[in-house]
Amino acid sequence: MLCAGAACALRVDPASAGDEGLEAAAVRWGRFFGSAVRVNDLKTEPNLREAVIRECAQLVPEFEMNWNEIEPAYGQLSFGKIDDLTAFAIANGKNLRGHTLLWHLSVPEWAVEMLRENQDWNLIARYFGSVIPRYGDVIGMWEVVNEPIDPGQRVDGLRENIFLEVFGPDYIARALAQARRFAPKAQLVINEYGLEYDLPDERDRRYFLLKLLERLKRAGAPLDGLGVQAHLDLRKGHISQSAVARFLQEVAAMGLSITVTELDVKEADYVATAEERDRQVADEVRRYLDVVLSERAVTGVTTWGLSDLHSWLEITKDDYARFAGAWTDGAGPGFNRGLPLDSSMRAKPMYFAIRDALWYVKPRPQKRRKKVAVP
């Protein structure tokens, strides 16, 4: 494993924290480490492929399994990319997480129109029936509904998406039941973002999400767990460790598993040295994982990509404007440095922050589960 700059200085004695990599460190406490991957990048970049095989037990298609990618036109289902990813996963002893079935940002336009016109759940059932059984042997966890909460829209905090518009708030329970019919053994989860900071909208999102989870459990919906995306953002200050800990304890008390599904970090300061930028990112990731990994219900950690080279987190025009004139030497800020490996696939301090947290943070003893009364 090559280090990147300061990363070497940060390394804990390899003998104590294990030197095999992230997958091995996660196994110590019975967890997994994984990463989102873009199928084309995996095919065309040997260094990325090698890093994914070395570090990850679980792979997540970053966008290729979205409804609008699988079925861009009604009835024209294309599974090539996910079939290739499945073959790669099986050949390398990896498992896949199904990301994601219902998400307001990935509903094909034709499906929005058809749902609005026909109000027919069979469109959803047919789509689930075409995707879930196809990958039943390699996908152990399905994100059935992605980002159902949007505080400020409704008294129940649910996002006003096409599914809610057509089928009402019960669409979530209905989607879980539908997925269960096609995946009798898989873990079925709901995935959400914006749960880490002591900010009004994140406090509200944690509150409304807990209420949703309680309603679903009370109704006996086949919900096994929660995915917390964990897109950390240094512009928001530090995460609230107490708020995260309290929230995760409430979720675990319902008997739900928890998975960190999309961990990455948006930087705030692009003019500091790379060493300082990497340290700020690594420190925040460690602050977050120290709390998260002490929760026994946490099954694993997935980053939203392995290398800064492939991150959805870009340095935007606004970012450049905030530091106008800062880069006189033409070098510029490079990539957002919010993933474990740099753009040359070298481990950064964030890599070692994740590895050491996975290795050292022992899950807290199991608390008694809060009974959710089922009528």
Ligand code: G3I
């Ligand atoms: O790779 C193709 C390229 O070949 C093509 O020329 C180009 C234009 O069509 O598209 C490229 O693919 C795009 C891909 O990002 C890679 O850049 C897809 O169209 C685009 O839809 C995709 O966006 C993804 C986005 O979700 C929407 O699906 C991002 O990669 C992905 O990181 C982002 O991930 C979301 C999670 O699903 C849910 N949580 C939030 C997270 C970040 O927004």
